[in-house]
Amino acid sequence: MKKVIEKARLHYRKDLPFVLFANPEEDKLQAWFQRDNSLTLFKGQNGFVFTSFNKEQSYSIEQSNSDFYEEKITNKSDDSPDFEKPEINIIEKKNFEALVADSIQAILEQQFQKVVVSRKVLLPISIDFEVSFLKLLSNYKKAFRYLFYHPKVGMWMGASPEQLLHIENNNIKTVALAGTQLYSENIIWETKEKEEQQFVTDFITNQITSFTEEMDISNPYTEKAGNLAHIKTNISAKLVASNSALEIVNALHPTPAICGLPKEPTLDFILANEKYDRKFYSGFLGEWSDVKKNLFVNLRCMEVEKEAVRLYVGCGITKDSNPEKEFFETENKLATIVKIIKI
Numbered sequence: 001m002k003k004v005i006e007k008a009r010l011h012y013r014k015d016l017p018f019v020l021f022a023n024p025e026e027d028k029l030q031a032w033f034q035r036d037n038s039l040t041l042f043k044g045q046n047g048f049v050f051t052s053f054n055k056e057q058s059y060s061i062e063q064s065n066s067d068f069y070e071e072k073i074t075n076k077s078d079d080s081p082d083f084e085k086p087e088i089n090i091i092e093k094k095n096f097e098a099l100v101a102d103s104i105q106a107i108l109e110q111q112f113q114k115v116v117v118s119r120k121v122l123l124p125i126s127i128d129f130e131v132s133f134l135k136l137l138s139n140y141k142k143a144f145r146y147l148f149y150h151p152k153v154g155m156w157m158g159a160s161p162e163q164l165l166h167i168e169n170n171n172i173k174t175v176a177l178a179g180t181q182l183y184s185e186n187i188i189w190e191t192k193e194k195e196e197q198q199f200v201t202d203f204i205t206n207q208i209t210s211f212t213e214e215m216d217i218s219n220p221y222t223e224k225a226g227n228l229a230h231i232k233t234n235i236s237a238k239l240v241a242s243n244s245a246l247e248i249v250n251a252l253h254p255t256p257a258i259c260g261l262p263k264e265p266t267l268d269f270i271l272a273n274e275k276y277d278r279k280f281y282s283g284f285l286g287e288w289s290d291v292k293k294n295l296f297v298n299l300r301c302m303e304v305e306k307e308a309v310r311l312y313v314g315c316g317i318t319k320d321s322n323p324e325k326e327f328f329e330t331e332n333k334l335a336t337i338v339k340i341i342k343i
């Protein structure tokens with residue numbers, strides 16, 4: 001594993017693009033190191049895809065222009081002290097609660113049924129990205145863990161609990177994930193959370209129906225993600241046409257797990273009201289090849305700069321939401337990613 005981390009350090013010093021990633025439940029670290037610093041648009045070619053929330057930026061670390069490495073993850077769970085979560089900023093809290101209140105109002109006016117609003121938290125610190133990524137790897141084994149760097153895009157890392165799409169041998173798999181609370185032994189979900197998650201399941205199954213047959217939809221169940229719990233439904237089916245993957249991604253993204261229902265008015269609402277650019281947060285990323293597509297939603301992530309990190313968090317709003325409760329939900333999500341920071 002040292003080899004990949006050292007190679008990443010050298011590549012970073014040379015300002016060359018790379019991505020390191022580990023699939024959920026796998027103790028295998030995979031890496032693509034690009035041979036030059038070109039910024040390549042994603043057009044369905046083999047490689048690693050990195051796409052922004054608004055799809056305006058969609059890039060590929062192309063297989064044909066990169067060296068691939070794979071190593072067993074050997075670092076043990078890191079029990080060094082966690083980075084302390086910053087104190088709550090009263091202005092940020094008020095602003096976010098006002099955004100949630102506006103969202104509820106729009107829902108009551110029947111502009112849409114559910115919207116996911118988010119915020120960004122700036123920490124003026126310089127982090128050790130190698131150690132932080134190692135901590136992320138060992139702390140969130142059930143998540144899709146990654147570190148992406150491109151000199152023309154920046155550095156991002158995260159531990160996503162949410163698969164957008166998996167396609168292999170004409171079998172398609174995805175999930176509907178929503179509803180959040182702190183993890184405990186006996187979790188009870190309220191109607192609000194169940195409804196919020198059902199919106200996602202219905203949207204996804206609707207969007208993929210015309211591309212698939214023999215769809216199988218699991219019952220919703222509780223899924224642990226770090227110290228949080230979500231409601232999850234597994235959806236699988238067979239593809240009716242083998243070259244429809246790009247169309248399916250377009251039909252799915254952005255799902256109501258990170259945007260809203262219906263898609264268009266909620267996207268407009270987010271762009272008009274969040275008042276910041278989500279960039280790659282809640283976009284999608286992952287492997288894309290002729291044999292396999294394995295994409296995840298970019299959640300529980302941060303953007304790493306030389307002297308600052310930006311953390312991105314959001315939550316789903318329905319008519320029954322409570323602004324302060326939703327703010328604390330984003331604080332809990334923040335805690336999962338802040339934990340892995342090493343300065």
Ligand SMILES: C=C(O[C@@H]1C=C(C(=O)O)C=C[C@H]1O)C(=O)O
Pocket residue numbers: 116118162177178179180230257258299300312313314315316317333
């Ligand atoms: C938007 C985020 O997470 C999404 C929203 C959730 C919710 O509203 O409960 C739960 C899981 C994710 O689908 C985030 O982590 O920033």
